[in-house]
Amino acid sequence: MDTKILLEEDHMPKSWYNILPDLPTPLDPPLHPATGKPLVPEDLTPIFPMELILQEMSLKRTVDIPEEVQDVLRLWRPSPLYRAYRLERHLKTPAHIYYKYEGVSPPGSHKPNTAVPQAYYNMKAGIERIATETGAGQWGSALAFATQIFGLECTIYMVRSSYAQKPYRKSMMQVWGAECIPSPSTKTKSGSAVLQKDPETTGSLGIAISEAVEDAATHGNTNYALGSVLNHVCLHQTVIGLECREQLASVDAYPDVVIGCVGGGSNFAGISFPFAGEKLKGTHKETDIIAVEPASCPTLTKGLFAYDYGDVAGLTPLLKMFTLGHDFVPPSIHAGGLRYHGDNPTVSRLVHDGVMRAVSYHQSEVFEAAQTFARTEGIIVAPETSHAVRATIDEALKCRKSGEAKTILFNCSGHGNFDMSAYDAYYAHQLVDYEYPEQLIRESLARLPKIPGA
């Protein structure tokens, strides 16, 4: 059987899959940060184009992908699905391991799947510039790539610790014509406030989001774009899972286990929502869907399911999600894209309801798995992706014990070619296994005021 399972270009999905109408109960609505009342579309018009706002709240099961967007996606889509024969042999597992490789996109990750439509809808709405944040630089480089295609300017607030750790991501943004600013910066009020309190801060996604939102809200020609967390982002990423479903069907397979790493939840949603939909509809009830997160930022495994802000400054709507608290600054792990205090509300709900489950790993464990993957399958994965690799290997090893020939699918969300300093740290035994001291944190929060609606 083939190692690569490829789809013809004309088999690329023509529409995205929206899981919202298939949820057993509707999501709790996002709340306005000032009033605490459910959001209406007009609340979001200062920072998003109407088409994306409608997608965010849409209850249509499918949303058409515009032709112009499909044209750009065809530069790398459909992406290949691999059967990991070499990894299977190395692990001596009866499991069948498949991985969807999103590292073939120009920026090297799944991120342009949503950057391209977001840039397109903003261009159509007459917007001239987009402000955004980026953690590890995957999203920033993807949006730089996408805005340049549609003739928009782009300003990217990059989390300071990543800005220093990953200089080549910054260089990519420059090639694609975007401006990249280390966050927190003095360009915004929220950034200045953080710097004043703590000049040595490593920054965080939550802080960078505050800066980008403020930039967009205070400039008429500028909108904001988010690389994860929101429903419309997850919607755009469902091309991953939809392609997988067709690719697997072409070899008469269907996954028993679906795995993805989770920061804000979009690559995980992308690969898992089409399969979660089947699970909810009852066509494939037994699929085990696993979200993998870092032990240092264990939102789904140790967070609270509650309303919280999406950013540090409290500028975003309140979302009902798993959260570690919007003022939590996760430690500077190398998987910078997973350093986020919250998670997509739909992923949160599905984990809360038991449709999906979550596991967490330490840094050294995931790099060990990434090394195994690189030495068998060849691809050096991004530190974020290495979390999914770890969980996949562990599931495959369970199969070796039980003798079950399960079909395991994971999202190989990006390559790590710009993350080699993280691998260097692994080989120098300098990786720190950060933890989230859950009990102590809960005790420390006992006296804090409650967030409205929590």
Add this chain to the structure above:
Amino acid sequence: MCTIGFLVNPVAGMGGAVGLKGTDGMVEVARSRGAVPHARERAAETISDIVDLRIHLLTCSGFMGEEVLSGAGISGYEVVYRPAPGQTGAPDTMAACRAFLERGVDLVLFCGGDGTARDVYSVVGDSVPMLGIPAGVKMYSAVFAITPVAAAGILRDGCTPGGRFLIRDAEVVDVDEEAYREGVLKTRLFGVAKSPYRPGLVQGTKQVFENPDEERAKKDIARFIREVMEGTPEVLYILGPGSTTAAIGEELGIQKTLLGFDAVSGGDLVAADLNEQALLGLLHGDSRARLVISIIGAQGSLLGRGTQQVSPAVLRRIGRENIIVVATPHKLAETPLVFVDTGDRELDAGFGDHISVVSGYRVAQRKRIGNRSKFEHMGN
């Protein structure tokens, strides 16, 4: 065959359990506070592990070595120094070392603390390697094995047929005990000795960090622990020695002793500089207490060095689950393994393989605990 000079400073460590932070010149005070010597037991732990080795041992009479050797069933040793009856002291340690040198020993094995290390070094210098069995109040010098059992492992490496000692430079430092009792940590480099080691088994010289990042990290830790304390007002907190826990005191606005154990309740200082008896006195009834303790210097030692006030009895009363370990990322970066050395092996073993160390605001690091029994057989 190896020839080893072996001596015990019988009073080493006596000041620790009674809160004296050192025994130099304080033996009678320590005794009057009820301190009992335990250096012999520490030495016996090492010696009992090497009875099968073919070593020619030279020692001192009575408490200074002979009793430990005969107690372990070792014969054929030679007594090369006999102290005068009564209290032994630094002159005896030094005289014994001169006798060892005259007999051309390959190694001086001593049981004591930093004071003893200083006395041994002042005679042998770097002409002969020295190895310490830890038994003192303070062990900031790099000549000490992590535990008595680890010392035995090092001797086994060097004295089995075909084996050899790996030798490295090891700083001998001492702490100004007068200043130490006043709450000021003043270390000074006394000299650089030669010392045998197994990688990972001998403590590196303890360092006191003072760069800005380190201070910032201490403040972050302190702010987090203060919030935890505010969220648990019913808990009695005992803050251990060191500059990280001192930062917690500063954050709380209390006068924390730098080197002692202080008790805090409801944000107020309840008692300062507690010894073992006073700690046990505080830990009565059903009320919950937590111990906040740091890793000492770069050596990765927890609960063993300079913390004898927290005896196994105190720890059992507090409970392992109520121990919060704090350390700055800087310190942790130089501490690949944490060693738990309470003096009670069963209690040590109960800590498991890993320990979570609070290293910043709402952040912890997982550190591996060095396993003594594993090291005995596997090197590192």
